[in-house]
Amino acid sequence: MTPHPNGPDGAHGHGHGHTHGHGHGGDPAGAEPDWEALAEHLEREAELGVPFLEEAAAWLHDLTGSREVTRVLDLGSGPGVSTTALAHAFPGAETVAVDSAPGLLERARARAAREGLASRITTRSAELPDDVPDLGTAELIWTSNVVHHLGDQRAALGTFAEALRPGGVLAVRERGLPTRYLPRDIGLGRPGLQARLDAAEEDWFTAMRAELPGHTRTVEDWPALLVAAGLTPTGSRTFLTDHQAPLDPVARAHVRGRLERFRTGLADTLDADDLATLDTLLDDTSPEGVLRRPDVFFLTATTVHTAVRT
Template identity: 55%
Template sequence: MPQHHDHSSHGHAPHDHTHVDFADMLPLLVQEAELYAPAYVEAAAWLREVRPGAELVVDAGSGPGVISCLLADAFPAARVVAVDVAGSLLAEARVRAERLGVADRFSTVEAELADGLGFLDYPADLVWASRSLHHVGDQRAALAGFAEGLAPGGVLALLEGGLPSRFLPRDFGLGRPGLQARVDAAQEEWFARMRADLPGAVTETEDWPALLTAAGLRHTATRTFLLDLPAPLSDEARAFVVSSLTRRRDGLAEALDADDVATLDRLVDPDDKASVHHRPDAFLLTAMTVHVGVKPA
């Protein structure tokens, strides 16, 4: 399970079913994580202040390892373990670690997060779980498993919530104003179905500090990190916005009216001068919220 996603900018917009094939999404997952790196670097620097001297850092739901390697940079004395259910994504993580020169203290484990962190040789000083917990049916039980894998004084950093990404003004001159709000609403409906379809799904109020406390941790802080890429976008950011809107168009077409689908078609058409490929007003603005729980010493 990769580290990505507010409900509308997961790196995985839905298809007409609720199963998410993360391996199939590899290019988009890498594209998103690399673009969002400034916010992740800021979060990692903050966590280094919260848990200095960490010797074992676990990225629970690492995907292709972009953030795992950023954590390796932030904690240069730490061993980093990337955990994910998708072996192909872990293979990409190992290639990245080798390329970035951190492979000597980097390892991967293919495992379900619902099964906890019992595979660790010794308790973790920091567990990072970035938008991976919501892909586990029983989130409360998974948090308890994360907490059990922490050393006394260890930190669980849970990235869940924030704000949906925004790419365009409310009225950008195509179709009916407010397109992104309607896409967000359709995605929220899909997200609820995805959660309900997970094995062992349990409905939880998303009060993350309360859930951390229920797992036996002391909630010490919540902080939100902003990614603000104003117009005009770089080529890399523009390509990501096109990819994101394309997945939304493909995955949510049945939940949107014909006019909104037609607008999305125009926005991703490279031959349309009103598309995101050419628009001077496209931007990327999103916020990611990290909740920190500490295991009592």
């Protein structure tokens, strides 16, 4: 599994045995991204969200209260940015990065070593949700933008819940608000480009889900789905990631990568005017391109839903 970004930009989340990112460059509608190829993008996006991950991990630590946490599973860990945040928050636990992409697990191991966590972080190759029973149990399970890449979301959550020890907490990161990085009117083409990209991405997302093995349409009421999995909801929280303009070069490069995947993955969906606007934004020599214009920012809101096994 790989948590990844969603939509054609690879931005919705991460995934399953293999997973998260929606519609990326050149993929036909409904196709799953090549997570190994998106490794750098996934890691860079996760790093932009480190403050959110640290805040969420601290919240989960408070949520577990006096309960001893000795094992944490990060299902769909991708390059391990979330894994290390969890390991820092739960110093007494073995934290396991679980993914199906070998290259992403290697990045997770390298990150753990850089942060002095190699002795407490392990990696496991697994397809989600089928291999979850082989992973053993844990007091805390974190999964980020993975469930929406699984055909039967309700059944997948049930499988994840079964891996919880009594009193254990399942934390599910799913959706939130679309990422914003440009003003509504950027002085190019028709105003409202990002809203149209959002609409095209939602259509891509629907097509992607419809083609997943075992696809079952589900009302995405996450607290209710956690109840259906036999758990008791313990609250949902939304976290803000806010990198204000002018962006640093790394964040700018990430925004450019998102736009490039939109330009490729949605070429058959967007009109000529919007495609021309994207071409200008992707022109690295133009003062109106995202690498040079002063008004580029990165703003998103991410929601985490939690529930306990009583």
